[in-house]
Structure formats: C-alpha cells, structure tokens
Amino acid sequence: MPSQSKGFDFTGAIRLVCVDISRRLPEMSHIDMARVAVGLCQTRSDAMHGVFATLTPLRFAGGRAEKKVRGRLHRIQPLVDPSGQEYLYLLNFYLPRFLNLPLEEKLSTIVHELWHIGPMFDGDLRRHEGRCYAHGSSQRKYDALMDRMTRKWLASDPPAHVYEFLECQFQELHAEHGGIRGQRWPAPKMVPG
Template sequence: MRPSATACDLVRRAPVGHPEPRVARLNVTLAVKRLVRDVAARVPELAHVRSSRVLVVAGEARRASRATIRPAHFKRPRAPGTGGRQKPLIRVRGRKILYVITLRPLWFRASTPEQRIGTILHELYHASNRFDGTLHRGRRHSRLPRARYNRKIRRLLERYLAVAPPEIVAPFSASGIVRARMWLERPGGSFPEEGFTGRRLYTERQLFCGLVRMVTPRRRKTRRAAG
C-alpha cells in the first residue's frame, strides 16, 4: 500500500520501478513530538503536557524567534447565536489539537542541539498547567521578565539533558536535508461565529511533508596543553 500524500514518515521511498534503495531521511517534526513526550515523562514541571494534543510544524521566519507556541483552542467558546468568536478546529488523526508549535528558520539554520531542545522547553513552559489550549498568564513575557524566564528554562534543560535518552536527543544534532510537516493551508485567527463562510476544520488534508535544510554548527575542538 502506497503512503498517502500527507504521510510524513522517516523514510523517503524511491519511485516505483526505480532501482535506487530507500533513503532514510530524518523526520524532524516527529523527533520533536517524541521529545515532547519524553520531556513530559521526565520533567515534573511539564508533566501536564500531552504530546498527542500538540501539532509541530515548520514555518516562516518571525523576527529573531526560533519557535513559537500558539493556542489552537478557546477555553470557553460562546454558545452559537451569542455573537462570539471561534477558532478553527484542528484535528490530526481524529484528535483535537490544543497547541501548535512552529519551528522557525533560525531553529533549523542557526542553533546548537542544546538550543533546539531548550527552545522546545521554552515554548512548552508557556502552556497553561491545565493544558486546555490556553497560555499560562504568569509566564507571559509581559509579566515574567525574559531573563528570569530564561534562567528557569536553562535549569530545566540542564536537568533534562542529564537524564535524556541518547536516541531522543541525537536527531537535534543532524545536518542536511530533513523532512518536516508544514501547512498547505494555514488556519487563520479567530472568526465571528455568525456569518463566517471560511474553513472551520483543518486536518491532515491541509498539511504536507516538505524538505528543510538543517545546519548544526560543528563543536570546536579544545586544544590540549603542550606537555
């Protein structure tokens, strides 16, 4: 059975009848999902995170950001007919998505492995402890100074890297062409509940797997003192 057009697996298959063997190619958005699941199991401060409710995609640049997290759900949408606003519903494999993490070009092109993992922790820490599709009010940068927030993330990162399985961490040291899930049609913001004629539901049909070049800086070798 051939994979669907929206499949985003770890292996790129050669064309039918082509003699070339299958070429393994890292699926970086899947690697991030596995990281999110493992972090939730090992970092108590992020134990409320549910990876099945997080969608990871690659996206366009946004100032100097490496990644962003966006709530994909209103906590209490107003009842139909009350003139409120709604957000498009995102479902992947039948599951309602509560948060979308977008990996920006700087994450791929100008980050160390530690920075990539730290960025994911940074974004997850913004999510509400209820993990209900909202952000934690006390962890917004407008309320919590960035320097203090970053110190907290550094401590979480150090603790996590001390116990993280090598197979979870290894993909973030990759260089070269990788696969990443992307929007074919990206959901907009909220819309008025009455009179809106645009798309209200987004699924795998609005996603596809594209190719991105990942560049990881080489570690500098420390010079040994002459004996």
C-alpha cells in the same frame, strides 16, 4: 524542502523529544503531546535573528472555546488529528533557523515553548502576573528557568537517540537524509461561532 516521501521527518522526531521532556520533567507532566499539533515553517533566510519556535493556543483565556468580539461570538478554527480529535495547541519550529542553534539552545527553546502550555492543559497559555503575562516581569529570569529545566532534563539521562538529530545543523541533517520534511499547519484563524 523536498516532497513528503523522502528526507528526515523533522516533526516526527521533534515530537518524540517533546514527549520525552513532558514525561521526565514533573513541571511538564500536564502536557499530552497527542493534543499538540507539531509543525515546521520555512524561514526566508537562515539568518540567526528572528523567531525559532512558537506555541499558539487554540482556545481563549481560561480554555474557553468561544469569545465575544465586537458583540459576536468567535472561535478559533480547529486543527484536528487524523482521527478527528481537536488539537489544543500548535507548536511550530522555524527552519533552517532553529536547527542552526547550538544544541543546548535548541533544547532550551523546546522547553521554553512547552512551558507556555497552561497548567490546566485546556488550550490556554500559562499566564504570569502583570502585563507581561507570557514571560513574566523578567525575560532574563524566564530564560534562566528554561535553562535550568533543560539541564534537569539532560541530567535525567534521556536516550541519546531521541535527540541526537539536534546535534546537527540544518545543512548537515539535510545532506545526510537527502532532505527535511514535516507537517505544516495553516495559521489558526478566528471564525464566527
């Protein structure tokens, strides 16, 4: 990917989509995108199998800043914005794979990852009952809910200019703008507290 000075700012553009979704969908109104780091990761190939996006909580269960591991307190190494405020979540998109999805699948993927943000917005995930706490007992029902929320967002008539870049595949966007750039974040690590 080209240097930071030229090309399409993917993370800036995708952040605006996330802001609009969180403002238009009451189910997402607890999300403050100013506290969510948005990044891009480059995949080794453009194969369509694999991860499209991930949401990483930057706190432990219940929003706790520290957790005891083998008798010692640990915390997650913080990610901070330019003003020094800590982010509570890291939302990464994997390119080119994510951009090569059809438009509605891209939007549903965004909604899917935002839905993982816990309703308390405390750095923890939304936890479902049972052993499959991330998606609940049925992945099919979870995906259907994400598709319904995506259609609800589209029905709210968001401004086309906010998400029209998502109509492009990776190569189209790259060619049109002379490259694709965006923020990259180090993988969060647990460190002694």
